Amino acid sequence: MSLLEVQDLTVRFRTEEGPVLAVDEASFSVATREVVALVGESGCGKSVTALALTDLLPRNASVAGAIQLNGVRPSPRARGRDIAYIFQEPMTSLNPVLTVGRQIGEVLKRHQGASSRARIIELLELVGIPLPGRRIGEYPHQLSGGMRQRVMIAMAVACRPKLLVADEPTTALDVTVQAGILDVLRNLRDEIGTALLLITHDLGVVADIADRVVVMYAGRVIEQAGVHRLFAHPTHPYTRGLLDAVPTPGRPVLKEIPGRVPVMRATSDACTFADRCWRVTEQCRSVRPVLEPGPAGHPARCWHPLGGKE
Amino acid sequence: MSRYVLRRVVESAVTLILATIVVFAGIRALPGDPARTLAGEESDPATLAAIRATYGLDEPLPVQYLRYVQKAATGDLGRSPRTGLPVAESIGHALPVTLQLAVFAIAIAVLMGIGTGVVAAVRRRRPAEWGANAIALLGLSVPNFWFGQMAILALAIAYPLLPASGFVSVFEDPVESFRHLLMPATVLGTGLAAIIMRQTRSAMLDALTADYVRTARAKGLSSAQVVLGHALRNSLIVVITVVGLQLGALISGAVVTEQLFVLPGFGKLTIDAVFTRDYPMIQGVVLVTATAYIVINLVVDLLYSVIDPRIRVGGPAL
Structure with a gap:
């Protein structure tokens, strides 16, 4: 059985410009110790999906669908204990007026009843922070971006969560620092057996670390597959577009996907990608495609999947 | 540091x-x-x-x-030609009255202001926020002298619960001192409370949407820990600035309040000195007031560095 099971997750926001459908019946799962990448452009509903897992969305959001961790719906107490988060902006995600040690200790105290200096230092060591005994008393502004992200990770894994949700953990960092952070995440999976739900739009990161990929577009899951299969046989035109937009040696021109992600107001009886797709037909605009195994054998939500008969 | x-x-x-x-x-x-x-x-x-x-x-x-x-x-501020007493001695008698009044008023203002400000921010767009806003508006728009008179009418005359005038030092009789100062300090503190409430509310609204508050919630901390330990702590720097700036207004407000409640404080001393052109006395009171301002500013600046470590170690502003 999988560790995390998300079934028909739907998230709506009430905004001043009207309702927004951010996630539209998304279903996916994460197995124990598995690294699953949630991929898509900005505005596809990836972060909203992640926050919805433990009810962290703002008050104007309404969430429907089933979320189960080991077969039960995660309680608010599961936050930070069973499901922990790392966010994109290490610069602003740590509290500027509290020491690093205090911020890590808080999690330990909250979920394990006690925190000790030794345990905090151990955690800082685990995420590869040099001189942890000194860093423990420092404030976030005294650390570099990469160090802050390591502190975020130390905080997140303090209680050995079953699932670590990393929302664009390397996007704000330099490339060399990125590699270090990915190493830390990989080690954590190996050392404490944490599963990882990695949210990113960087397919390089996906290729580096993920076991499986879930592609989202405009709130819907449109394709999922093992990482090698997805890179070798993208089935949905959107996935293909994402892969084409990655710089590759020997291919001088990058292809972009024309247009931008639409803001969905309500669920529609059409493929949400229809307006940007080069294979679009009348069927795409009038009937909602279902997520079903495509020509390459893995599920995709497309009436005209790639790799089939052209 | x-x-x-x-x-x-x-x-x-x-x-x-x-x-x-x-x-x-x-x-x-x-x-x-x-x-x-x-x-x-x-x-x-x-x-x-x-x-x-x-x-x-x-x-x-x-x-x-x-x-x-x-x-x-050397502490010699001259001798008042009007009273014949040393200025330092007159100030020495009046200052404790005003200080006790001011400290009490600030305590009331900070407690009321921060409390209602936090509630207003956390209970946004709900009746609790409207209530807090209405109280703040009243606190800002009702003048001290009117509020003071109404308080005396209600609590000293119609229902004689508190004395209408006079001063007892907190060091002599804490209970009587509290009874004597409660009304004037409340009257003096409400305006400041309203200002603190509004600043706290807006700073808290900013803080509550900050990334580090999302982190705190994602860590599974309780609402109280998130609001008080993370959001309020970051909002305090704004509040301290406002309190520091408003202390001046509090001192001038004390002049009116002292007249109203017949407190033998600094305000009364100042007014008497100005009306009689008592040079040494005016010099003395203004000097003490200016010193108070400067010391308050210094304390506020040093408090910043306690609350915000980025100021203390001269780190870059984020």
């Missing part, structure tokens, strides 16, 4: 010296002759000259200034 403190202390000292010059020159620029006020309108030149000689008013201004500073540095 220590370099920052040293720099602020030196700056404060320079400000204090400038303040003495302004006070000294300002009073002498006012129309009116203290010797004539003292001797009466119909006095003869010989009497005036004698008075001027007694109080050193016949010397050149720079000499008068230096003598004044020299004495002030």
